[in-house]
Amino acid sequence: MKSGSWKSLVFTGALALATMSVQTICAHAEGVLRIGMTATDIPLTHGSPDNGFEGFRFTGFTLYDALVNWDLSSADKPSVIKPGLALSWTVDPADSTHWTFKLRPGVKFHDGSTFDAQAVVWNFDKLLKKEAPQFDARQASLVGFRIASVASYSVVDATTLDIKTKMPDSFLPFELSYILQASPAQFENVGHDWAKFAAEPSGTGPFRLEKLTPHERAVLIPFKDYWDETRRAKLDRLELIPMPEANTRTAALLSGEVDFVEAPPPDTIPRLKSAGMVITSNPYPHIWPYHLSRLRDSPWNDIRVRKAANLAIDREGVKELLGGYALPAKGHVLPDSPWFGKPSFEIKYDVEAARKLMTEAGYGPDKRLKAKILISASGSGQMLPLPMNEFIQENLKEIYIDIDFEVVDFTTLTNRWRAGAKADQNAGVSAINYSYAIVDPFNALVRFVRSDLHAPNGVNWGFYADPEVDALIAKAQNTFDAAAQNEILGQVHTKMVDEALFLWVVHDVAPRAMSPNVKGFVQPRNWFLDLTTVTVK
Amino acid sequence: MLSYVLRRVLYAVPIAMGVTLLVFALLHIAPGDPINAVAGPDAPAEAVEALRRAYGFDKPLPLQYLLYLGRIASGDLGVSVATGRPVVGELAAAFVNTFVLALAAAGIGFTAGAALGAVAGWRKGSVVDRFATFVSLIGVSVPHYWLGMVLVILMAVEAHWLPAMGMGTGLRELAAHAILPALTMAVIPTGIVARTVRAAVGETLEREFVQALRAKGLRRGAIMRHVARNVSPTIVAVLGLQFGYLLGGSILIETVFAWPGTGFLLNEAIFKRDLPVLQGILLMLAMFFVLLNLGVDVVQAWLDPRMRRA
Numbered sequence: 001m002k003s004g005s006w007k008s009l010v011f012t013g014a015l016a017l018a019t020m021s022v023q024t025i026c027a028h029a030e031g032v033l034r035i036g037m038t039a040t041d042i043p044l045t046h047g048s049p050d051n052g053f054e055g056f057r058f059t060g061f062t063l064y065d066a067l068v069n070w071d072l073s074s075a076d077k078p079s080v081i082k083p084g085l086a087l088s089w090t091v092d093p094a095d096s097t098h099w100t101f102k103l104r105p106g107v108k109f110h111d112g113s114t115f116d117a118q119a120v121v122w123n124f125d126k127l128l129k130k131e132a133p134q135f136d137a138r139q140a141s142l143v144g145f146r147i148a149s150v151a152s153y154s155v156v157d158a159t160t161l162d163i164k165t166k167m168p169d170s171f172l173p174f175e176l177s178y179i180l181q182a183s184p185a186q187f188e189n190v191g192h193d194w195a196k197f198a199a200e201p202s203g204t205g206p207f208r209l210e211k212l213t214p215h216e217r218a219v220l221i222p223f224k225d226y227w228d229e230t231r232r233a234k235l236d237r238l239e240l241i242p243m244p245e246a247n248t249r250t251a252a253l254l255s256g257e258v259d260f261v262e263a264p265p266p267d268t269i270p271r272l273k274s275a276g277m278v279i280t281s282n283p284y285p286h287i288w289p290y291h292l293s294r295l296r297d298s299p300w301n302d303i304r305v306r307k308a309a310n311l312a313i314d315r316e317g318v319k320e321l322l323g324g325y326a327l328p329a330k331g332h333v334l335p336d337s338p339w340f341g342k343p344s345f346e347i348k349y350d351v352e353a354a355r356k357l358m359t360e361a362g363y364g365p366d367k368r369l370k371a372k373i374l375i376s377a378s379g380s381g382q383m384l385p386l387p388m389n390e391f392i393q394e395n396l397k398e399i400y401i402d403i404d405f406e407v408v409d410f411t412t413l414t415n416r417w418r419a420g421a422k423a424d425q426n427a428g429v430s431a432i433n434y435s436y437a438i439v440d441p442f443n444a445l446v447r448f449v450r451s452d453l454h455a456p457n458g459v460n461w462g463f464y465a466d467p468e469v470d471a472l473i474a475k476a477q478n479t480f481d482a483a484a485q486n487e488i489l490g491q492v493h494t495k496m497v498d499e500a501l502f503l504w505v506v507h508d509v510a511p512r513a514m515s516p517n518v519k520g521f522v523q524p525r526n527w528f529l530d531l532t533t534v535t536v537k
Numbered sequence: 538m539l540s541y542v543l544r545r546v547l548y549a550v551p552i553a554m555g556v557t558l559l560v561f562a563l564l565h566i567a568p569g570d571p572i573n574a575v576a577g578p579d580a581p582a583e584a585v586e587a588l589r590r591a592y593g594f595d596k597p598l599p600l601q602y603l604l605y606l607g608r609i610a611s612g613d614l615g616v617s618v619a620t621g622r623p624v625v626g627e628l629a630a631a632f633v634n635t636f637v638l639a640l641a642a643a644g645i646g647f648t649a650g651a652a653l654g655a656v657a658g659w660r661k662g663s664v665v666d667r668f669a670t671f672v673s674l675i676g677v678s679v680p681h682y683w684l685g686m687v688l689v690i691l692m693a694v695e696a697h698w699l700p701a702m703g704m705g706t707g708l709r710e711l712a713a714h715a716i717l718p719a720l721t722m723a724v725i726p727t728g729i730v731a732r733t734v735r736a737a738v739g740e741t742l743e744r745e746f747v748q749a750l751r752a753k754g755l756r757r758g759a760i761m762r763h764v765a766r767n768v769s770p771t772i773v774a775v776l777g778l779q780f781g782y783l784l785g786g787s788i789l790i791e792t793v794f795a796w797p798g799t800g801f802l803l804n805e806a807i808f809k810r811d812l813p814v815l816q817g818i819l820l821m822l823a824m825f826f827v828l829l830n831l832g833v834d835v836v837q838a839w840l841d842p843r844m845r846r847a
Contacts, residue, residue: 040805041620050575050619130587137591138621141576141584148581195621214622214630215797215805216704241703243795244804247686251701252795255693411810415573418580436578447579456582 031236033518033536036249036261038380039242042218045209046198047123047182048139052380053437053527054262056178058240061528062220063110064180064203067101067120068173072522072530075282078337079526081177085115085204086161089173091480096168097151103159107227110201110208113185117155122184124153134187136194146175146442168478170485174440206233206532217241233532234520253277253513259536260514260521266323266384272513280523281509283327283334285444288383288435290373290503291461293421298430298462299371304361305401306500310347311354312399318391318506322383325511329504331497332445333438339445341490343497347504354399363400372404374426375433379410382435383508389433392505420455421462431503432461437527441485445492446473449501462501469495542835549827556823557609560816561602571618574810592618605816614820615813619806624817627802632784632821634704635791635798637711639783641719646726646783647776650676653727654734659761661739669731676728685721685793692717702795718794722787726779733775737768770837777833781826 037043037058039051047064049055061070069084085104092098107115125132127144149169154162165172186202187194201209204227207220218240222233241258243249249261250268254275264272269279292300300306315328330347333339363369375389376382386407393403406429408416416426417434426432438444447458450473451465469492476488496502514521520533572589580588589595593604608615614624649672657669693701705714741747741764750760784799791800799818806814 040801040808044620052578137584137588138575141580141588143577144584145577145579145581195616195623198621214620214627215801241795243702245792245795248689248702248793248795251686251689251694252703255689255697255701257693257700257702409808411574411808412569414578415570418573418578443579456585458581459579 031234031536032239033235033237033260033531033534034239034241034258036241036243036252036258038244038246038249038262040244041215041242042212042240044142044198045201045212045218046136046139046194047180047201047203048127048136048142050142053439054380057528059218060180061205062207062238062531063201063205063209064182065205066177066180067103068177070177070526070528072524072526072528075522075524077525078285078334079524079528081173084177085120085181086176091170096170096478096480097165099163099165099172100156101161101163103161104227105159107204108225109183109185109204110223111183111186111189113183113202115181115183115204116158117161118158119181119184120161121153121155123179123181124150126182127179133192134184139194143178146178147172149175170477170480171441171446175442177440206231207238210237215242231530231532234535235531238531250513253515256515259518260512262512264511264513266325266511269323269325269511269513276516277513278516278518279511279513280521281325281511282523282525283507283509284525284527285334285337285438286381286435286508286510286527287329287332287438288326288381288388288433288505288508289329289332290431290433290505291417291448292502293430294462294464295421298421299369300430300462302361303499304357305363305369306503307345308354308357308361308399309396309401309503310345310500311350311357312395312401313392313503313505314349314395315506316349317395318388321387321391322506325509326383326506327509329506331493331504332448332502333493334507337444337493338486339441339489339493341492341494341497343494345498345500347497351398358399358401365400368400368402370402370404371430372406372428373431373433374413374416374429375405375407376410376413377407379413381437381508382410382433383506385433388505392503417459417461418455420460423455434461435508439527441476441489445489445496449473449492449496464501466495541838542831545831545834549824549831552827553824556820556827557606558602560819560823561605564812564815564819565598569810571810571812575618592616609820614817617811617814619809619811619814624813627814628799628817628821631797631799631802631818634796635784635800638715638718638722638791638796638798639780641715642722642783643726643776643780645719646723646779647730649723650727650730651734651772654731655738657731658735658738658742661735666735669735673728673732673735676724676726676731678728679724681721681724681787682789682793684724685718685790688717688721689793702793704796714794714796718790718796721790721794722783726783729779730772730775734768734772737771738764741767766840770841773836773840774833777829777836781829784825784829785822 037054039054043049043051043055043059045059045063049060065084067084067086068081070079071082072079085107086101087104089099089101103117109115122134126134126136127140129135149165150163151166152164156162181204183202187197190196190200199212206223206226208223209218210221211219220238226232243252246265250264252258253261273279292306294301319326319328331340331343375385377386389405396403413434417432419425447453448460449464449469450460451470453460454463472488472492476485479485479488517537519535519537522533572585572594576585576588593601616623617627653669653672657666660666689701692699699716700714703714705711747760750763788800788804791798792804803818
């Protein structure tokens, strides 16, 4: 073959390859939203998602509903709960442990079976009744604690359900928002096997699963018979793709292989913007703090030290480090949260005041406080833990506090968070940097400060205990008027801030990047999203 | 030859037993509790213990090991703690994906490496030799992770010629998606194979029988065939080893390209402390190396009868 022929063959081959690739990239119909998630696998699809709230976001509230849903329609105010599969609920005025839920009639599961009170009982049994055929220890460990206060439940009629709690618990509606309703009929169809159910799930949500390829992709399509006509999905298809590596997500968006990515790294945002991508963000219930040990030998037992540390952090500097994608913390919850209260201690950057407090506490240039902090190199909600912690280390140096880090992977960090400050594995550690959702009263406040939630019962990591706080929480749980309950929870938060129980740094603002073709997306002030409003032009 | 093969197959049995014990022991010595890792962060102690019982992690370790051996004997590698799916299915899917990538990378790396090495060995000191040496050096020195990212930026993000990640759906998409990760994966075998072939060819060319062949007036092609036959056992051993490495998958490459192979699965299993999946992958990889070495030894013995007598 002559050299000219070779050249033309190579050129033709290259052209064919390039054409094939471009066709591959462009071969997606309108109305298909492809999301690059941070998860390493498709979150569990059987109705009790793993992978934290990213799981609930993408395979929870898309495929399922709970009795109580989140209103995710507003980007301007904190999200609130609203009726989901329950039309309404009431508490017996004579017995505040007795709840009655009126269920929505005519709701169908994706498999065509009918949702009713018996299905709710069946779903409670899968988490609470060990002898039930549908009981699943894994699901119970993921969400069962949400309804730990439930003592019994029973069917009154097809659309009425009775629930009795062990003690008055006004937080119950919030907690029920995590108990997603799976189809008992489908569980029968797949031979009582939750792994098979996860491959062919059936909920009542606005999307149903068309295809699940583990580790690769989940394809969801609209559920045409969805009960809420205002929330019928507009997309033709929703594809969920696990992409744990942040740079891979960015590259996939820039090369047109996905339309929407979670958590783009801050340093890639200018490049994404220059390519015409849309960046959305919004403060939401997340906090990046240090949990302080309150054991006898903890250096954080002196309130002056805790307050000084809070005054030493240059939160605007941390925000700048994060490319502007953070909100400086003023407490545990966001300042406009109904539970913020009226703390007298203002969290701000004031090194002089911090040094003064440290001097009063007996520390100075010649007597420095030393502490070891447990941190992770990465992890869900941890933002950029290494540079952020190094920044804080420099800030604290200014006020005579020298901190060292023990860096572990996120799974180990989670294990040691659950183990509590007293555990042998946490010996020598006086604080842990663990960030999380603060969505509802339990996960925003109660779990960190109630004295019966020390390890192994809960994540009051530092073994904080105050009867006054316990009493306030009990009062809030026994208060069924929302405004009055908010007022009491505000008192709990006020006490937390005034006692500087944590070292609070920033709230995440959940940056997301998407192609300009993605329309109708509302980023609510919540961890969860409503993808039914989205279209792709 | 048959007795040689049988003897080598029998050697594999104690190796397999040793691997299962080592893998089991190492994973249980390593820090991190698989049950804590998959239970919800707020799960109370009793729910965690119930989960531990459900997965059999409450039993004494020797009993767990014996049960594990019993399951392996019946072809059951257990169930993933994280997903509830059978480990065998997870491994099979991941292995097929990695096999596709490894085959493509081996095709590129072995061909390029062998061609470069052969020419370099034949023409030592020439421009081609220097180029081959340079490529070898680059191949074994460049970090995969970095090269993968650079290729993605150039070929996917900037030029939009090739997809950046994933496997796509269908054969055409698969072929397009495999190009960048396969090229990235091929760099190391290219370098190693080129270096090995260059050295083997160079050494063989200096041996007396080649001088005798030249003295007899044989043409270059005929001499090359004799040289190829003589260097092939060494090269087959290196190719086998490199193919084994490729089949092991690369955590970094498969993560960068979101390629759901064994490396990707291994990474996920490590972070989730998914012991059944970790045990399954490590056992599979170890056994694969055993089989691969067996295959290489058999091929070497077939190519070089002296090895059968060893």
